[in-house]
Amino acid sequence: MTKVTALPADDQDCGWYHTSQPRKIKPSHSGKSVARWAVLGAGYVGLAAARQLAVNYPNDEVILIEAQDVGFGTAGRNAGFAIDLPHDIGAEDYIGDIEIAKTTLKLNLLGQSILRTLVETHAIDCHMRASGKYQAAVENRGIAVLEAYQRGLDKLGQNYEVIRRKDLPDHIGTSFYQQALFTPGTVLLQPSALVKGLADSLPANVTLYENTAITEVEYGSKVVLKHANGQITADTLILANNAFGQHFGFLKQTMLPIFLYASLSRPLTEAEQAQLGGKEFWGLIPADTYGSTVRRTHDNRILVRNSFSFNPNGRPKPHCLERFIHRHRKSFDNRFPMLPNVDFEYSWSGSLAMSQNHKGFFGQLAPNVYGALCCNGLGITRGTVTGTLLADYIAGKRSDLIDFLLSTSGPNRVPPQPFLSIGVNATLWWGQMKAGKEN
Structure with missing residues (x-):
């Protein structure tokens, strides 16, 4: 038993x-x-x-x-990204072994296809859109990450678009980022x-x-x-x-239960939507793994997700959520200074099962x-x-x-414990500190 x-x-x-x-x-x-x-x-x-x-x-x-x-x-x-492309963070170009990458791409595309068929067949109202995703960098080292990924995507034969700072407001409404790499194959949706x-x-x-x-x-x-x-x-x-x-x-x-934390704003008013500008539905992931993921949703809310904790029992830590909401607020204000009075309506945690x-x-x-x-x-x-x-x-x-x-x-x-918690917590702390403005 x-x-x-x-x-x-x-x-x-x-x-x-x-x-x-x-x-x-x-x-x-x-x-x-x-x-x-x-x-x-x-x-x-x-x-x-x-x-x-x-x-x-x-x-x-x-x-x-x-x-x-x-x-x-x-x-x-989760943040609602159904991603098609492989992203091997252990490889210099984020693609690594080309044959493994090709098979990984096939797996991800099949997963997308299965979901798309089920959503269409059963009329599931989850706001699924083939919107692509932006991977964006704030600092020069983030741009180096994007350039390395470009080399990997070239090797894999996948399409992408490099978007410079001056053009980013037309896409995401903010000039906070220096550069973004847009890949068209990601599907965005409402996960719950x-x-x-x-x-x-x-x-x-x-x-x-x-x-x-x-x-x-x-x-x-x-x-x-x-x-x-x-x-x-x-x-x-x-x-x-x-x-x-x-x-x-x-x-x-x-398996390591790693928790991430997210906040979702109230819906933007029509005036706030006009003030923000950009596309009315998009998703952005950070160049730095420990940075902020950001989305503009189908109902004109803004999602901000960042901050990590290691919870070995697989259960959330309320004090972490309370602390990280303040970080979400700062991340939001840095990116969207034109939206000074937009409050968060919901904040929560969610886990990933990660392996070393x-x-x-x-x-x-x-x-x-x-x-x-x-x-x-x-x-x-x-x-x-x-x-x-x-x-x-x-x-x-x-x-x-x-x-x-x-x-x-x-x-x-x-x-084994306690060495595991010491090592994982130190890695998470250092990663979040090193993320700097990406957070």
């Missing part, structure tokens, strides 16, 4: 969740249930895996279990709205239970998942709960247990495609993309 001692408990004020359409939350599980398939985690991986299992096995029930409301947890808390829509359009043979936190697991010829009000027995378990997979007995000391070697896990974890874990910050596209392909792999299907994922070494082990 494995006792699960760390459970999700995200903070309450996620702007994406509260500004997306409300939905009828599915009941939590009670009593005893038996099914061939159980999927744990209703984020991008879990929703995709459950959907594809249901397609591959139309006569079987698939039970999908979520510890919180769908769309309230990690999958609904997408997750809610994906959950409400699952095949009929998927049974979703929300607010059902698993506290004990028994592995064997069957997998028994126990919670406060009952248990679920399955022939096969698919873990799709990212860093929490460690608390279910797998990949221990490999920037690799995830895909495949079989144990007899009757499979997983696609460790998103490394690419949850929307990579989570969707790996969840889908994992269900195909379980069904006996093979492809070059499945073989590529199976051949990945997976996340490597990290040092």
Whole structure:
């Protein structure tokens, strides 16, 4: 018996969740249930895996279990970038091995295609637009990052546009940045709205239970998942709960729950929109990894996301959110001095499952247990495609993309505590200090 001692408990004020359409939350599980398939985690991986299992096995029930409301947890808390391009931060040109980069691009494009088809087929109102993204630099060292990425994109044969400072206000309304690199393939969306829509359009043979936190697991010829009000027995378990997979007995000391913090403004008035100028919908990521991500949303709000913390138990730290809201305010004011009276309406945290070697896990974890874990910050596209392909792999299907994922070494082990926390916190602190004006 494995006792699960760390459970999700995200903070309450996620702007994406509260500004997306409300939905009828599915009941939590009670009593005893038996099914061939159980999927744990209703984020991008879990929703995709459950959907594809249901397609591959139309006569079987698939039970999908979520510890919180769908769309309230990690999958609904990111910045809403469904990115197509590879971005290997360990490589000098951010592309690295060209063959790996080409396969990564294929994976990301397939993930985008799957999502686009589902959104169109089920009329999911998540404000999905193929808007591209800006990667912008404030200082000269940021421009060097963009130039290195240009060389990598040239090697990969991908299109981009370099936008100089004088032209940036026509795009994003601010001249805060020196230079930006625009790549056209990114899709922007409202992440919580997408997750809610994906959950409400699952095949009929998927049974979703929300607010059902698993506290004990028994592995064997069957997998028994126990919670406060009952248990679920399955022939096969698919873990799709990212860093929490460690608390279910797998990949221990490999995944780092890194939390990022975001604030979302109130909607801009018509006068404020005119004062800002630029395009009415865009997304920008920083040249420096530790800088600020900024978006102008479909409902004319401004999102600012920056600041990091390492939370080993996978739960947010309220004091960090309180402290980082002030940093969001400063970042907003630096970029948008023409909007002096625009308050934040929502502020929240959300986690990433990161690994030291920037690799995830895909495949079989144990007899009757499979997983696609460790998103490394690419949850929307990579989570969707790996969840889908994992269900195909379980069904006996093979492809070059499945073989590529199976051949990945997976996340490597990290040092034990307290050395781990000391090292990660020092790295995060130094990275944020070094980001300077990019933050």
